[in-house]
Amino acid sequence: MSANTPNRSSLRKSWLDITAVTAWGILLLKYAIDGTLYILVHPSYYLLITVTGGCLLSIGILQSWRLYRGKIATAQELHLSLLPQGVATMLLLGTAVTGLIITPKLFTSQAAFQRGASTESVTVTRNQTQAFRASVKPESKTLVDWVRTLNNYPEPDAYLGQKANINGFVLYPKNLPDNYFMLSRFIITCCAADAYPVSLPIKFTGTRQTYPQDSWLQIKGKAIVETFAGSRQLVIEASEVKPIPVPKNPYQE
Structure with a gap:
């Protein structure tokens, strides 16, 4: 195996990072489409959040394609965080999945x-x-x-x-x-x-x-x-x- 060939562990971490980014893009766009943003943020931020969701989803799709084509060698090329790579990614992914499963409720x-x-x-x-x-x-x-x-x-x-x-x-x-x-x-x-x-x-x-x-x-x-x-x-x-x-x-x- 060459030095530039990613091992299985590195591939798993790369796919996990990409999945977390993609999940956040989907979550933000879902909230924008189904109206959930109306009970979460001020209307001034709707456009910003919608654009951010679109950008994250686009990045996730692009990086998935690059990884699939072998143009990303290691997870480190995708990731920069103050937290350890695995911890930060799992926090991001877990929060996004929770948001997709649980619908925010209106104040009563x-x-x-x-x-x-x-x-x-x-x-x-x-x-x-x-x-x-x-x-x-x-x-x-x-x-x-x-x-x-x-x-x-x-x-x-x-x-x-x-x-x-x-x-x-x-x-x-x-x-x-x-x-x-x-x-x-x-x-x-x-x-x-x-x-x-x-x-x-x-x-x-x-x-x-x-x-x-x-x-x-x-x-x-x-x-x-x-x-x-x-x-x-x-x-x-x-x-x-x-x-x-x-x-x-x-x-x-």
Whole structure:
């Protein structure tokens, strides 16, 4: 056997490296095609991840062809890592295979409560009413727009009677009366790891069995003011409640 002829061990390591790269390419492209990226990263990164997946898959196919034709002699020509070659490759391959087998799940009420969603997380208001004029039509605001507006001017009386048309998923904090729930959305800035919930109290008619926790709803109504735990807060009094499917992009910027 010549010095340039790879032995079986080297060939196995080379094929393992190529398989790991190819698996990651397939995983990223799968997430891009089936919409899983929408629950994992901010939309700004969709194109980058899709292109990266395509590049990894192309590299895997090219290197497979080169190895098959005998143009790669050893695994070292493929690999550069701070970890030992076998360990790094198995970590990459194992993670990719796990991602292909297990489908990431959308955040639910449990994650929202764990990340701070509650009536206390709604903006605390001032004791005195002050003048305020909104520059955006209230019915055009998303739930996140409402919360941001309240963060800028946390006086609920400024919004009395304004129309609302918002959507999100249902939360039932323990300290709310039975005819209230919190409508929530997660805000994402980079990826799912930094997502955090924002919520608004909704006053509705009916029972909690009518609108199960984690169900997605479109709420039309008007802004009123209620008092929770001694603090006045803006509440949306629902005049129309419509179940909706989970949005393709469940997060908002």
